Amino acid sequence: MIMEDAFVVELAKVSKDYVGGGETTRVLTDISFQASPAELTLLLGPSGSGKTTFLSLVAGFTQPTAGDIRLFGNDIHRYSATKLAALRALRLGFVFQSFLLIDSLTVEENIELVRTFARFARKREGRGRSGEEIARGSEHRPQVTELLDRFGIAGLRRRYPPQLSQGERQRVAIARAIANDAQLILADEPTASLHADQGLEVIELLKHLATEDNRSVIVASHDTRLAEYATRTVTLTSGRFKSVRE
Amino acid sequence: MNSYALGVIHKQPMRSAMTIGGISLSILLILFLFSIYRGVSRGAIEYIAGNKAELWVLQNHSTNILRSMSIMPESNTHPVRRVTGVRQVSPMLFLLATICAEHDSNSVTVYLAGYDLSTGVGAPSALLVGRLPAAAGEVVLDEALAKRLRLRLGERARINDSLFRVVGICSGANMFVIQYAFASLQDVQALTAVPGLISAMMVQTDRDAQINSVKAGIHAALSGEVAVFDRATFLENNRKEMSTGIVPLLYTNALIGTVVLIAVLTLILVIMILERRRDLAVMKALGAPPGYLGRIVFQLAIFIVSLSCGVALVVILPLMAVIQWISPEITGELWLTDAAITCTVALTMSCVSAFVAVRRLKGIYPMEVFSSTER
Numbered sequence: 001m002i003m004e005d006a007f008v009v010e011l012a013k014v015s016k017d018y019v020g021g022g023e024t025t026r027v028l029t030d031i032s033f034q035a036s037p038a039e040l041t042l043l044l045g046p047s048g049s050g051k052t053t054f055l056s057l058v059a060g061f062t063q064p065t066a067g068d069i070r071l072f073g074n075d076i077h078r079y080s081a082t083k084l085a086a087l088r089a090l091r092l093g094f095v096f097q098s099f100l101l102i103d104s105l106t107v108e109e110n111i112e113l114v115r116t117f118a119r120f121a122r123k124r125e126g127r128g129r130s131g132e133e134i135a136r137g138s139e140h141r142p143q144v145t146e147l148l149d150r151f152g153i154a155g156l157r158r159r160y161p162p163q164l165s166q167g168e169r170q171r172v173a174i175a176r177a178i179a180n181d182a183q184l185i186l187a188d189e190p191t192a193s194l195h196a197d198q199g200l201e202v203i204e205l206l207k208h209l210a211t212e213d214n215r216s217v218i219v220a221s222h223d224t225r226l227a228e229y230a231t232r233t234v235t236l237t238s239g240r241f242k243s244v245r246e
Numbered sequence: 247m248n249s250y251a252l253g254v255i256h257k258q259p260m261r262s263a264m265t266i267g268g269i270s271l272s273i274l275l276i277l278f279l280f281s282i283y284r285g286v287s288r289g290a291i292e293y294i295a296g297n298k299a300e301l302w303v304l305q306n307h308s309t310n311i312l313r314s315m316s317i318m319p320e321s322n323t324h325p326v327r328r329v330t331g332v333r334q335v336s337p338m339l340f341l342l343a344t345i346c347a348e349h350d351s352n353s354v355t356v357y358l359a360g361y362d363l364s365t366g367v368g369a370p371s372a373l374l375v376g377r378l379p380a381a382a383g384e385v386v387l388d389e390a391l392a393k394r395l396r397l398r399l400g401e402r403a404r405i406n407d408s409l410f411r412v413v414g415i416c417s418g419a420n421m422f423v424i425q426y427a428f429a430s431l432q433d434v435q436a437l438t439a440v441p442g443l444i445s446a447m448m449v450q451t452d453r454d455a456q457i458n459s460v461k462a463g464i465h466a467a468l469s470g471e472v473a474v475f476d477r478a479t480f481l482e483n484n485r486k487e488m489s490t491g492i493v494p495l496l497y498t499n500a501l502i503g504t505v506v507l508i509a510v511l512t513l514i515l516v517i518m519i520l521e522r523r524r525d526l527a528v529m530k531a532l533g534a535p536p537g538y539l540g541r542i543v544f545q546l547a548i549f550i551v552s553l554s555c556g557v558a559l560v561v562i563l564p565l566m567a568v569i570q571w572i573s574p575e576i577t578g579e580l581w582l583t584d585a586a587i588t589c590t591v592a593l594t595m596s597c598v599s600a601f602v603a604v605r606r607l608k609g610i611y612p613m614e615v616f617s618s619t620e621r
């Protein structure tokens with residue numbers, strides 16, 4: 001069961017070491033962090049400062065060496081790989097620097113894929129819930145056409161990603177990120193592959209997802225110009241939070 | 247079928263075609279061998295099955311006429327004729343000889359059957375054109391043999407050193423590696439250095455005779471020096487002799503075909519997984535349920551093999567027609583049960599391949615999405 005909590009993400013004294021080649025590298029040290037709905041948190045930091053590692057921990061892709069991570073009030077440390085996958089399918093959305101759309105699927109199928117995963121996860125969770133609750137869960141899932149319209153890519157639904165411009169691909173990726181009605185969006189360098197104006201368009205879209213849809217969005221980037229769109233900015237330097245600006 | 251799996255197939259049509267082509271070839275090989283086996287097994291005993299004899303008398307310890315030697319003096323027929331219940335005895339001599347067309351030095355080996363023209367027992371049962379031998383110097387050839395030698399009705403063939411006129415062409419006398427030719431007993435005996443030899447006697451009994459007592463009578467009449475078989479036993483002996491020669495070959499080839507199928511398919515699936523690693527990591531990151539990626543691999547494997555089975559089934563009949571046209575002695579017979587077994591085994595093996603390949607998925611981590619760069 002997923003318990004509701006005021007914080008979407010909560011990290012308490014989290015450290016992360018990478019072990020490899022006989023040596024241990026500490027990448028994150030004693031990180032404490034919270035994110036709430038309707039926030040766009042910008043995670044700034046130079047290359048190698050640990051931004052991606054931070055997002056990986058939040059997504060449950062890797063386990064912290066020390067400390068606790070809670071998503072929607074649940075300690076994900078105890079989650080099995082299957083349960084983590086279900087959590088991502090139901091409540092998390094991703095936006096990547098290189099879009100990571102699936103080239104052999106159409107725009108529509110790319111978006112549908114996430115909804116399929118969510119359907120599987122809901123069925124799995126549904127074993128312990130009533131039919132009414134399941135129905136309610138699927139009610140506010142946006143229709144694919146609605147989603148495409150919202151991001152101005154309705155005309156592209158039957159195209160394959162290689163037939164799209166970079167900016168269009170990132171808009172498809174953003175549509176995919178909320179296709180399961182995710183409450184937490186993790187974006188790693190979402191503007192880095194784009195021209196300046198396209199990048200600003202994308203950060204504006206992400207901001208809307210936070211402020212208008214009441215989602216929590218965490219954007220990792222080294223582009224300081226994005227700060228004016230963020231509800232708060234956190235700076236990472238050598239694995240530690242240096243400054244937090246609300 | 248999963249649209250991603252379908253995409254893998256149709257986004258790389260050349261590779262998919264080559265994979266399906268290769269696998270259908272290995273299925274085709276097995277179907278082909280099965281049909282040859284069926285054709286040969288029938289062809290090898292067709293002559294015996296069509297024979298009117300109720301009892302076969304051979305040299306002691308001989309059990310069949312395909313792969314055993316039987317020689318006895320023709321005078322053996324006299325005591326047998328006197329056995330109670332025996333209506334008619336027809337002596338027969340089988341001889342391996344070389345045959346060629348009169349003006350062509352390319353010779354092949356023939357299974358020459360010399361039979362008693364007066365009783366007619368031992369004659370080919372399915373005459374296609376012409377007539378049976380009626381006098382010395384006449385021969386009837388199996389259809390496939392006639393085609394091999396390009397001999398037509400009325401032309402002459404040289405058997406060892408004697409010339410024979412082809413008076414008829416028959417079917418049902420093709421044993422795949424060798425074919426029958428039929429002539430009079432005397433003509434065939436004349437080809438041997440020792441006069442008065444026969445290989446077997448075919449016995450027909452009186453209507454009210456007890457087969458077993460006739461059998462015992464023949465045994466006693468020749469002081470136990472011969473082997474006597476009723477029709478059904480003799481047919482079965484020959485069938486068994488045939489199978490022991492060809493079945494191990496069939497199994498060996500079926501095994502090789504199966505191993506090739508598994509190897510090719512596993513390789514293709516593993517390559518697919520490695521090439522699509524980024525896509526598969528993305529699916530894991532986006533929360534693909536357990537078994538979802540595995541199902542894609544299984545669907546791919548089953549789809550590829552189903553299509554290959556279809557291709558093989560479509561190709562096998564025309565292929566056999568072409569082969570038979572090139573080598574008339576090869577007669578295939580495709581049995582529905584053989585095709586069903588082959589396809590079922592192939593589909594099962596596709597699951598084995600998928601099972602092996604799926605283990606590669608364990609080494610793909612959702613974390614990889616963060617290290618992926620634009621292609």
Ligand SMILES: Nc1ncnc2c1ncn2[C@@H]1O[C@H](COP(=O)(O)OP(=O)(O)OP(=O)(O)O)[C@@H](O)[C@H]1O
Nearest residue numbers: 018020027045046047048049050051052053054222
């Ligand atoms: N799997 C790993 N094994 C060992 N070290 C790693 C691994 N992944 C990342 N690191 C190291 O951890 C540090 C932080 O990496 P991370 O990718 O989190 O940085 P980043 O802030 O996202 O950098 P960038 O802006 O270049 O993307 C780097 O020094 C990197 O070399």
Ligand SMILES: [Mg+2]
Nearest residue numbers: 051052053188
């Ligand atoms: Mg990074």
